[in-house]
Amino acid sequence: MRHFAYSRPATFDEACHNAGHTRFLAGGTNLIDLMKSDVERPAHVIDIGSLPMHHIEDQPDGGLRLGALVTNADTAAHPLVVERYPLLASAILAGASPQIRNMATNGGNLNQRTRCHYFYDPAMACNKRSPGTGCAARGGRNRIMAVLGTSDACIATFPSDMCIALAALNATVNLHGPDGERTVGVRDYHCLPGETPWRDNILQPGEIVTAIDLPPAPFGPHHTYLKVRDRLSFAFAIVSVAVGLCMKDGRIGRGSIALGGMGTKPWCVPEAEALLDDRPPSHSLFRDVAGRLLHGATADRDNAAKIRLAPRVIERALWQAVSGTPQSQTDKTIR
Amino acid sequence: MTHVSVAVPCRLQINGQGYSADLPPSVTLLDLLRERLDLTGTKKGCDHGQCGACTVLVDGKRVKSCLILAVSIPDAAVTTIEGIAHDGRLHPMQQAFIDADAFQCGYCTPGQIMSAIALLDEGHIHSRAEIREFMSGNLCRCGAYNGIIDAIERVVALQHRNQAGEAA
Numbered sequence: 001m002r003h004f005a006y007s008r009p010a011t012f013d014e015a016c017h018n019a020g021h022t023r024f025l026a027g028g029t030n031l032i033d034l035m036k037s038d039v040e041r042p043a044h045v046i047d048i049g050s051l052p053m054h055h056i057e058d059q060p061d062g063g064l065r066l067g068a069l070v071t072n073a074d075t076a077a078h079p080l081v082v083e084r085y086p087l088l089a090s091a092i093l094a095g096a097s098p099q100i101r102n103m104a105t106n107g108g109n110l111n112q113r114t115r116c117h118y119f120y121d122p123a124m125a126c127n128k129r130s131p132g133t134g135c136a137a138r139g140g141r142n143r144i145m146a147v148l149g150t151s152d153a154c155i156a157t158f159p160s161d162m163c164i165a166l167a168a169l170n171a172t173v174n175l176h177g178p179d180g181e182r183t184v185g186v187r188d189y190h191c192l193p194g195e196t197p198w199r200d201n202i203l204q205p206g207e208i209v210t211a212i213d214l215p216p217a218p219f220g221p222h223h224t225y226l227k228v229r230d231r232l233s234f235a236f237a238i239v240s241v242a243v244g245l246c247m248k249d250g251r252i253g254r255g256s257i258a259l260g261g262m263g264t265k266p267w268c269v270p271e272a273e274a275l276l277d278d279r280p281p282s283h284s285l286f287r288d289v290a291g292r293l294l295h296g297a298t299a300d301r302d303n304a305a306k307i308r309l310a311p312r313v314i315e316r317a318l319w320q321a322v323s324g325t326p327q328s329q330t331d332k333t334i335r
Numbered sequence: 336m337t338h339v340s341v342a343v344p345c346r347l348q349i350n351g352q353g354y355s356a357d358l359p360p361s362v363t364l365l366d367l368l369r370e371r372l373d374l375t376g377t378k379k380g381c382d383h384g385q386c387g388a389c390t391v392l393v394d395g396k397r398v399k400s401c402l403i404l405a406v407s408i409p410d411a412a413v414t415t416i417e418g419i420a421h422d423g424r425l426h427p428m429q430q431a432f433i434d435a436d437a438f439q440c441g442y443c444t445p446g447q448i449m450s451a452i453a454l455l456d457e458g459h460i461h462s463r464a465e466i467r468e469f470m471s472g473n474l475c476r477c478g479a480y481n482g483i484i485d486a487i488e489r490v491v492a493l494q495h496r497n498q499a500g501e502a503a
Contacts, residue, residue: 006343006360006406025407032363032402033383045360048408073396097472098457099450100384102396103403233471234385330465 001035008047016206024048026069027103029096030112038122039113039129053107053210056080058075062216065174068107068209070093072162073098075106085214087223087244087324093329094227097234107209109136110163110173110189114156115236116145127153128197135197143302144238148294149264154197155300157261159236159239160191164260165225165284167268168242177207186212190265215278217278219244219256221324226317227260228309232332237261239310241317245276252276252322259293262310271291283315290314343406350418363387365400368415374490375446387496388471390446391415398454399472416445419452420472427490428452435486439477447473450477451487460491 005184007017025031034040053069056078065078075081076092104112116122117252118179120134125134136146137155146157163186164257171186189203201310203209240260245251255276259267272292279285290311296305314332320327325335342357349372358367363450365382366372380388389401392414408459410428419426428448431437447471450473459469466484475483 001361003361005341008407008409025404028402028404028407029384029399032404036383045404047404049407097387098454098459098469099387099390099397099399099472103398117482233468312376330462332469 001093002038002041004035004042005044006047008050009042010050012051012176012208012210014047015051015221015229016176017184018044018046018206020044022046026105026108029100029104029109034113034120037131042141048208051208051210055079057294059213060112064214066106066212067216068211069105072096072104072106072109076101085169085217085268086161087184087217087225087242088165088169088214090223090240090296090329091161091227091240091325093173094225094240095161106162106212108187109160110166110209110212111162111201111203115159117141118214119156127158128193128200131198137300139301141302143234143305144261145300145303146262146264146307147297147299147303148262148267150261150298150300151193151195151197151264153195154193154264156193156197156264157236158263158265160262160266161227161240161260163190163266164240164258165242166214167266168223168244168256169214169217170256170333171212173209174205174211174213175203177204177208181210183213183263186267186321187266193264213248217244218246219321221224221326222247223320224317224320226313226320226334228313228334229241236250239306239313241314241318243321245318245321247322247324251280251304253278255318255321257289257293257314257318259310259314261330262294262297262306267293270297281318286315286318287311289318346410346467347404348410348412350413350415359471359496360404360406362405363401363415364393364403364405364408366389366457367405368400368413374415378442380393380443380446385474386443386446387450388443390449390473392449392453395453395456397450416449418470419448426452427493428455428486431486431493432483433487435482435489436476436479437482437486438475438479439465443473443475443477447475447483451483451490453491454487460487463488 021043025047053067055067057065076089081328124136145155222245229235244256344359347354379386380386384399384402
């Protein structure tokens with residue numbers, strides 16, 4: 001690891017006002033790894049561990065506020081998350097390993113970087129890591145790369161499981177920066193690569209994620225997080241689907257759905273969700289939803305299988321949600 | 336102006352002993368244990384948070400010490416494999432790993448044992464499938480997984496017997 005300066009400020013003001021090449025440190029599971037790989041080379045690491053963002057709070061509207069520094073493990077095990085947002089708990093438990101989840105934070109999960117092999121290798125061309133050098137993933141060994149939201153400059157997959165559930169739950173991200181506070185919907189938080197793939201999200205310099213707000217979730221047992229990957233555990237998604245459905249008398253009132261492993265950001269298509277409004281569940285409806293979600297999917301050299309696999313995973317997830325039998329993250333049999 | 340310094344104060348409790356020093360901020364908890372404190376029971380495998388050989392407990396929770404800056408966990412209580420035997424007697428999990436033949440080369444074993452001790456505390460021990468899933472952060476290249484799960488189940492059974500004994 002290269003040398004860097006370190007500070008641990010006690011206030012947001014101190015943390016937000018720092019010039020130069022800085023990185024915020026929370027759980028460190030991604031940043032320290034990237035610094036060891038010489039992908040991240042901050043001159044100054046600002047440890048935000050002392051800032052007051054360590055709590056999960058009940059909200060007056062029946063929602064929940066997740067502090068940015070609460071660990072993924074504590075979030076997934078919190079009684080109010082388990083009771084009201086089992087979809088979120090399930091997605092968190094589908095990701096990483098117990099040790100990583102004990103360290104990784106909610107804010108850090110939003111801000112984690114792609115696991116594209118070419119991004120991780122400083123010897124390779126990568127517009128996300130080294131702007132202007134090109135994209136070695138295009139035409140490369142790209143079985144795990146994205147097929148939705150890609151650009152000529154970048155096809156890196158957004159890696160999170162947790163964020164896919166947050167997108168399906170329509171969470172809101174709270175930010176604190178040098179110019180004050182603001183909020184942004186989680187679906188608008190991450191950026192498409194376009195011509196600026198080095199920009200993962202809308203964070204401005206000095207801005208910190210302080211909390212994630214969950215609106216009331218009306219799905220009851222009609223949800224699932226279904227993740228298909230190369231190993232049964234401790235592997236990133238090839239395709240994952242987070243679904244929540246409002247069911248009434250066997251009909252879908254409305255539905256919320258997000259894809260992981262497929263896009264350069266958590267992938268949501270409001271027009272696909274609208275197809276579910278006030279409809280009885282059926283194979284043809286779910287095929288249409290899958291088709292609309294995957295509209296514009298583009299394969300590169302090795303990843304066309306994702307486009308064939310995804311409709312099956314989407315349809316299975318929708319049936320799991322309809323029947324109120326969410327995917328177990330312990331018994332991995334897909335039913 | 337935020338204070339920035341080259342060496343940073345580090346204060347920890349390690350296996351019950353106080354530790355205090357000024358450290359370069361790039362020193363990981365793993366390197367502090369192995370290179371400066373001679374606690375070489377905690378192993379360096381991948382050094383990237385994937386293999387679990389470096390697993391220790393920080394404030395009772397299992398973590399990967401290779402991805403933690405030592406200066407970033409002020410006043411934390413760290414427990415390593417060297418800190419779990421008491422009065423010359425092995426921790427029940429250490430004894431169970433021996434009894435169940437739960438290792439071959441032994442390199443992953445300290446991390447496996449620390450992880451398994453935390454697993455029991457977390458309570459994800461209701462089935463072999465659940466134990467397997469919640470031990471997924473510890474790799475064993477010798478493939479001793481069945482023995483590892485056997486060892487954990489032995490300690491679970493031992494705890495149940497002890498609890499039944501206390502209740503009786």
